[in-house]
Amino acid sequence: MVIANQERFFFEHYGLTNHDLETYLTAALSAGGDYADLYFEYLTSTSLMVDESLVKSASQGISAGCGVRVVSGERTGYAYTDDFSPQRILHAARTAALIASAPSKTTVVGFQQKPARSLYPVALPSVDADITAKVELLMRADRTARGYDPRIKEVRASYADELRHILVVGSDGTFAEDSQPLARVNVSCIAKTDASSGRGSSGGGGRVALDFFFGDKTPEFFAKEAARQAILQLDAREAPAGDMEVVLGPGWPGVLLHEAVGHGLEADFNRKKTSAFAGLIGKRVASEKCTVVDNGTMPWRRGSLNVDDEGQPTQETVLIENGILKGYLSDKLSSRLMGLADTGNGRRESYEHIPMPRMTNTYMLAGQDDPGDIIRSVKNGVYAVNFGGGQVDITNGKFVFSASEAYLIENGQITAPIKGATLIGNGPDVLTRVSMVGNDLKLDEGVGTCGKDGQSVPVGVGIPTIKIDRLTVGGTARREPGGFMQ
Template sequence: MQPASPDTRKFFYEHLGINEQLLEQCLSAALSAGGDYADLYFEYVTASSLMVDESLVKSASQGISAGCGLRVVSGERTGYAYTDDLSPERLLRAAHTAALIASGPSKQPVQGFRESPSAGLYTVASPGSDSETSAKLALIQRADRAARAYDARIVQVQASFADELRRILVAASDGSFATDTQPLARLNVSMIAKEGDNIARGSSGGGGRVLLDFFLTDKTPEYFATEAARQAVLQLGAVPAPAGEMPVVLGPGWPGVLLHEAVGHGLEADFNRKKTSAFAGLIGQMVASPKVTVVDNGAMPNRRGSLNVDDEGSPTQETVLIENGVLKGYMSDKLSARLMGIADTGNGRRESYQHIPMPRMTNTYMLAGEDDPGDIIRSVQRGLYAVNFGGGQVDITNGKFVFSASEAYLIEDGKITAPVKNATLIGNGPESLKYVSMVGNDLKLDEGVGTCGKAGQSVPVGVGMPTIKLDKMTVGGTGN
C-alpha cells in the first residue's frame, strides 16, 4: 500500500474546478429527499488509437471525455443522473435529479472525507508527447512487417495500438473518497492468409495496465504478429469440427473464458440477491469437481482487469469463488453488500460516468493443479483440444453458456492431430465444472485482450486457467 496519488486529486481540483466544498454540496443535494447513500463519480479519460492497414498508417485518432455520474441509493432503489458539464450549477441540478428516487426528510452526508490508500498496481507515464506517438507507430509497423515476413500466404495485415488514461475521483456520503489514474494499453494484430480459394484469419493481441516499455521488452510486436500468422496459416488446413458430446481439453490462459461464462457471471452478487442466477442459494454446495478452485482477483499488478480501487472507490482484492469444488462466495459491490449483509469485495465497476455501477469480474482464474499437461492430452481417446477462443456468452438464469473456439484440434488416441474449423462449445454452468477430471500444473493468465459486456456496459477483464480436461462437453461442429 502507498498513499493515493495526490496528483489525480490535484488534476480534478485544479483543472476541472472541483473542490471539497462542492463535493459536499452535491452530496447534500443528492440526499435532499432522503436515501441511504449517495456518491459522485468524476471521470476524465484521454484515449488514442493508431492503425496500420495494408502497411499504411491509415488511421490516427484521439479523444477526451469527461463527466460526472451522481447516484442516490434508497433501499433497493437507485436514482442516477450524469452530466458532462462540470459547472457547480449543472452538478447540483444532476444531484437533485438523482435525489428524486427517494421521498423523505433530507439527510446529511458524513462530514469530511477519508481517502483510500492506493495499492500502486500500475505506473503512469506522462501522457501524450509526439515522440510517444511515433514510438507507438513504430510498434505496429514492426508487427506489420513481422506478419508479412512469417509466410507468403499472409495477404492482409492490420495492426493497431489503442491506449487510454482514465482519471477518476469518487466521493461518497459515507465519507469514503478515492482517486486513481488507470492506464490501459493494447496492441492488436489481425490478418488474412490465402492459398488458392482457401481463406482464413488469425488474430492476436495483448497488453494491460502497462506502459509502452511492456511492448519493447515483455511482449513484442513480433510475438503477437507471429502468433496471429501461425493461427491464420494453420486454419488454412482446418477440417470440420466434430459435433456432439465428447471429452474436451482446454489449453492454458485465454480458454479461462470458460470460467468467466460458466461460473463468473452467475456469481455476481446482484443476480444472486435477486435470485435470478442458476447459482442462487448454492453457497456451501459442490458446484465443481474437488480439483477446481476459482478466484477473482482485482489486485494483481499490471493486469487488464486490475484496479487499485473499483469504480465505487473500494479497494480491490482476491476473492475465492469456488474452493475445492465448493461454492464459497459472490463478487459484490456496495449495494449488494449492504442488502445481502456480505462483504464488499471491491467488484463495483462501470463503463463510464454515464453508467450505474454493478458487480463485475476483474481477473478470474482457476488455480493450478498437479497434472502434467502432456498426460492430460494422452488420457483422451477421442476428443477436442481447444487452445484459443473468441468470445462467449451466458444465460445466467438457466446457466447455459457458450464459448467459441478459434483454434482447436482433434485428439485421437492420445495425440493432437488435425486442426478444426471454428466451433461453439456449450455447457451448463452449475454442472460443467463437475466434469473436470484433470487440472494441469501450468496456470497461465491471458495476454490482456478481454472485454466483458453486461447490461450494455463494457469493462476490461482478465481470465486465466491451467490446462484442464472436462470429461464431457457438447462441441458444436458439423463433422462426425
C-alpha cells in the same frame, strides 16, 4: 506502502474543493435516501490503425463528466453531466435525488481516503508518449506478419491506449482517486490459397506504459501468433459435433470460467435470485480439483484496479474452493442489501453508467497434473487453445464459448487442426466434470472486454490446462463409433 493518487487531478484542473463535494452530496440527499456518491471521470484516449501497410487511421479524444447516484433502499437514481460547472452538477444531483422520497435523512460523513495500492505506477502514461513510437510498433507488427508466410495476404494492426482519471466520493466518507492507464496492441491476419482461407488474431497489453511492448510482448510476438493461427486454419478439418472429452489449453480459454461461473456469481443476480447459482453457497459446483478466484490486485493486469468505481479497494475473492461455492462478487448496493462484505467489484463503463458487480481477473488455480498426461488420457476428443469469446444466459446457466484454434485428440495424441466450433455447456455443473487440472496456470495476454447490461469493461481471465470429461462441441462432422469421420 506507497500511497497512490496524490495528484488531486480534479481539484487542480477544475478548482474542485471538498466543500463543493459536500454541497453536491447534500443536494443529492436532499429528498432523503441511504447513500449518495459522485463519480468524476476524465478520459483521454488514442487509437491507431495500420492496414495495407499504411497508417490509415489516427484519432485522439477526451471524454469527461460527472455521474451522481442516489440510493434509497433498492432504488437507484442516476444523472450525469459532461460539464463540471457547479450548476450542472447540482442539477444532476437534484435529478438523481428524485428517486428518493424517503423520510430518512442521511448526512454526509467527513471524507476519508484509504491508503491504496499502486498496481500500475507508470512514469509516463502511454497516452502522453511519443505517437511515432506507437506507429512504429504497428509497422513492425505489419512487417512481421507479412514476412511470416507468403500466404498471409492481409494484415491489420491496431493500437489503443487510454488514461482514465477518476475521483469517487460518497456520503459515507468514501474518498478515492486513481489514474488508470490501459494499452493494447492487436494484430489480425488473413491467409489465402486458391483452395482455402483462414484468419487469425492476437493481441495483448494491460495497465501498462508503452515500454511494455518493448519487453517480451513485442509487436512481433503478436504478429507471429496471428499469422500462425491464420495459416493453421488453411488446413483445418471439419470439427466434430456432439458430446465428447474436451481439453482446454492454458490462458485465454479461462473465458470458460468467466462465462460458466463468473457472471453467475455476481451478487446482483443472486440478490434478485435470477442466477442459476442462487442459493448454492456452500454447495459443490465443481470437482474438488477446482479453485477459482477473482483477483483485482494483480500488478499491470488489464482487469486490475487500485480501487473499484465506487472507491472500494479491490481484493482477491475466492469464488470456488476445492469445488465448493464460497462467495459472490459484490458492490456497495448488493453488499448492503445482502449483508455481505463489499469485495470491491463495483464497476462501470463511464460516468454515464450506474455501477454494478463485475469481474476483474478471474482464474483457476494450478493443479497437480502434467499437461502432457492430460492430453494422453484422452482417446477421442478436442483440444481447444484459443477462443473468440463467449456468452452466458445467467438464469438457466447455459453458456457458450467459441473456439478459434482447436485440434482433434486421437488416442492420446494431438492430431489435425479443426475449424472453429462453439462449445456449449451448463454453468452450475460443467466444472463438476473437470477430472484433471494442469500445473501450468497462465493468464491471458490482456485482450478481454466484458459486456453486461450494455456496459463494457476490461477484464482478465486465466486457467491451467484442464480436462472436461463431457462438453458439447458444435461442429459439422459426422462421427463414427470409435473415431471421427472426416
